[in-house]
Amino acid sequence: MTVLPNSLHARDIAYQIHPYTNMRRHERNGPIVIERGSGIHVYDDQGREYIEGLAGLWSVAVGFGESRLVEAAARQMAKLPYYHTFTHKSNEPSIELAEKLATMTPDGLDHVFFTNSGSEANDTVVKLAWYYNNALGRPEKKKFIARNGGYHGITIASGSLTGLQVNQRGFDLPLPFVKHVTCPHHYRFAEAGESEEAFADRLAAELEATILAEGPETVAAFIGEPLMGAGGVLVPPRTYWEKVQAVCRRHDVLVVADEVINGFGRLGTLFACEHFGIQPDMLVVSKQITSSYQPLAAVVVSDAIYQAIADQSERLGTFGHGFTASGHPVATAVGLENLAIIEERGLVANAAKVGAHLQARLRAFADHPLVGEVRGVGLIAAVELVADKASKAKFDPPGKVGFRFFEKAHEHGLIIRAIQDSIAFCPPLIITEAQVDEMIDRFARTLEDIQ
Numbered sequence: 001m002t003v004l005p006n007s008l009h010a011r012d013i014a015y016q017i018h019p020y021t022n023m024r025r026h027e028r029n030g031p032i033v034i035e036r037g038s039g040i041h042v043y044d045d046q047g048r049e050y051i052e053g054l055a056g057l058w059s060v061a062v063g064f065g066e067s068r069l070v071e072a073a074a075r076q077m078a079k080l081p082y083y084h085t086f087t088h089k090s091n092e093p094s095i096e097l098a099e100k101l102a103t104m105t106p107d108g109l110d111h112v113f114f115t116n117s118g119s120e121a122n123d124t125v126v127k128l129a130w131y132y133n134n135a136l137g138r139p140e141k142k143k144f145i146a147r148n149g150g151y152h153g154i155t156i157a158s159g160s161l162t163g164l165q166v167n168q169r170g171f172d173l174p175l176p177f178v179k180h181v182t183c184p185h186h187y188r189f190a191e192a193g194e195s196e197e198a199f200a201d202r203l204a205a206e207l208e209a210t211i212l213a214e215g216p217e218t219v220a221a222f223i224g225e226p227l228m229g230a231g232g233v234l235v236p237p238r239t240y241w242e243k244v245q246a247v248c249r250r251h252d253v254l255v256v257a258d259e260v261i262n263g264f265g266r267l268g269t270l271f272a273c274e275h276f277g278i279q280p281d282m283l284v285v286s287k288q289i290t291s292s293y294q295p296l297a298a299v300v301v302s303d304a305i306y307q308a309i310a311d312q313s314e315r316l317g318t319f320g321h322g323f324t325a326s327g328h329p330v331a332t333a334v335g336l337e338n339l340a341i342i343e344e345r346g347l348v349a350n351a352a353k354v355g356a357h358l359q360a361r362l363r364a365f366a367d368h369p370l371v372g373e374v375r376g377v378g379l380i381a382a383v384e385l386v387a388d389k390a391s392k393a394k395f396d397p398p399g400k401v402g403f404r405f406f407e408k409a410h411e412h413g414l415i416i417r418a419i420q421d422s423i424a425f426c427p428p429l430i431i432t433e434a435q436v437d438e439m440i441d442r443f444a445r446t447l448e449d450i451q
């Protein structure tokens with residue numbers, strides 16, 4: 001596209017640094033400026049319409065242009081636009097949302113700490129685990145175990161938990177308190193002829209060996225996304241989580257479920273913990289909590305963790321952690337309204353029903369010569385494109401075809417995310433079967449173009 005002098009596009013190039021962007025390429029091509037949205041669609045400033053096949057960044061559950069969220073924000077803005085939750089202050093929406101989360105989340109998770117982003121929430125997880133173990137008089141128990149391919153954010157601590165090269169290369173991460181173990185993606189990491197069950201056994205044994213090699217007295221927690229999102233929509237073997245949990249319990253290692261993408265219905269269950277039978281000690285949520293109309297994330301912890309850190313805060317005089325916007329009244333008011341919409345419109349059930357349709361439609365591409373694997377659960381899925389179907393060989397360099405797909409899809413009115421050469425789908429939870437069909441048609445036309 002030609003970038004006209006002084007246009008919005010030229011000013012974007014001149015002044016804004018974009019996340020996850022090759023900046024020199026951006027200077028040459030300019031941005032796609034999204035101007036407005038309605039339902040599952042967004043529109044750019046050239047008047048082009050797109051299906052938002054990734055719900056923004058895996059987040060706009062109730063769709064774009066939801067007036068109830070606009071009104072909830074405006075009402076709260078007029079009444080109390082800001083207040084903090086430091087040092088015994090509180091506000092009504094943050095109290096109501098904390099109570100709601102304690103009620104909704106799996107049994108045993110009852111206390112909520114609010115942050116602005118998923119990265120801050122995972123930094124909070126690390127600090128809570130450290131504070132907790134200091135409180136219990138075991139200052140050595142500080143290491144985290146995460147997985148290659150996992151995504152937990154990009155701040156110094158959460159970026160260390162993340163197991164993706166793209167977030168670490170050039171940034172001197174990860175810090176040494178994190179050890180990464182094998183990614184539970186059978187298609188890529190199973191040995192020849194290894195069943196899903198045997199693969200899960202091997203990964204649980206690897207986790208146990210890692211804990212023993214580090215010394216259980218030095219390992220605080222294991223963190224994972226129940227279904228890995230940003231690493232490529234990677235579904236673990238059915239029994240992986242129960243095996244991993246048993247290992248963690250044996251060595252007194254906390255289990256942290258990062259449901260920043262999975263939470264609030266994405267897999268067709270309210271939380272992915274239900275789908276995989278996980279009973280975490282800490283749960284991290286964000287994104288769909290407000291449909292990302294406001295920045296908000298939360299860490300929900302067990303009573304045992306809460307009691308230990310509460311005692312420690314008394315010993316030390318305070319719990320010295322928190323953000324200016326922790327429990328922000330507008331963000332939490334929008335969160336409450338958004339969760340009410342998810343419940344009233346039955347969007348979790350919709351994700352299960354329409355998700356089954358999405359999965360079936362995508363699996364019809366499994367025989368396509370460019371398709372290595374189709375995977376997903378509910379309304380999250382990926383189609384992995386490969387250079388050679390039989391050997392599963394990746395393109396050289398990896399991501400080359402995925403990026404071409406990402407760009408071509410725009411011409412067909414489709415926004416997806418290309419994770420290397422995996423094409424990820426994560427549409428708003430309000431999507432209908434007919435809209436899934438339209439999205440798949442646009443996907444198929446793009447696939448034809450890139451062959």
Ligand code: PLP
Pocket residue numbers: 057116117118119120122151152153154225229230258259260261286
């Ligand atoms: N955890 C998971 C599972 C995520 O997918 C993300 C973002 O995509 C994060 C954490 C980080 O969230 P944020 O981008 O809000 O910092």
